[in-house]
Amino acid sequence: MVHALEIVHDLLKPGGVLVDIHPNGDPPPIEVNVGGDVMLAGYLDETDDFEEYFKADEALAEVTARGLFLLEREGLFTFMTHASTITELVDFLKAEWTDSVVHKETIERAKKLMGELGGGKEVVLRESVRIARFRKRSK
């Protein structure tokens, strides 16, 4: 990861900007929403992906400490994936996020909530995502 940041540094103009986006490692809730009412079904198990997020944080801290970049601003935002059923969400995650696991208990709870609640229901995966802006400094 540090090497990747070194490559990016060399591809930027003097004073150029790096914006990094990656999840912050908090377990993402899987919710059932009905007209604004939010019911928690469980959490996505990212297995060891959170280790990669922390490594990303460490790599950015290292290149900043070495003077390659200057951290100008950081923050968080919420990224939500909306599905009409828990099965739709699970199938998507199996295809696109192979390291993640939706445990049986979460699936069953989501199905139960979807069955109990009225119309206009949806399942939502809510991810907390870190964003940071860095300014290139000369080596």
Next chain:
Amino acid sequence: MSLTFDPERNEINTLLEFARDLHGKRVFEIGAGDGRLTWRYAQRAGEVVAIDPNSDRVAHAREATPEDLRSRVTILDTPLEAYQLDDQAPLFDVALMSWSL
């Protein structure tokens, strides 16, 4: 209903706030995938070079590139370590590591 990603536009709104003015800027996006985020900001940029090592996703992104962005967005199936800036090409104003670090 099919899956929808960030209809709230939290990601793009936050990105534009952090990247500030992209007008006329040369942007390098690492980890562009199928172009989902690229399409949302590219109209504001001068030029975009987007890379991803997954050739299937890149093929899909190329096919799905909006017509009005085809002249300003270049998508390459290459890992970052193998990317070579063209000899005459200028360095980038902005680099975006998009869920890729």
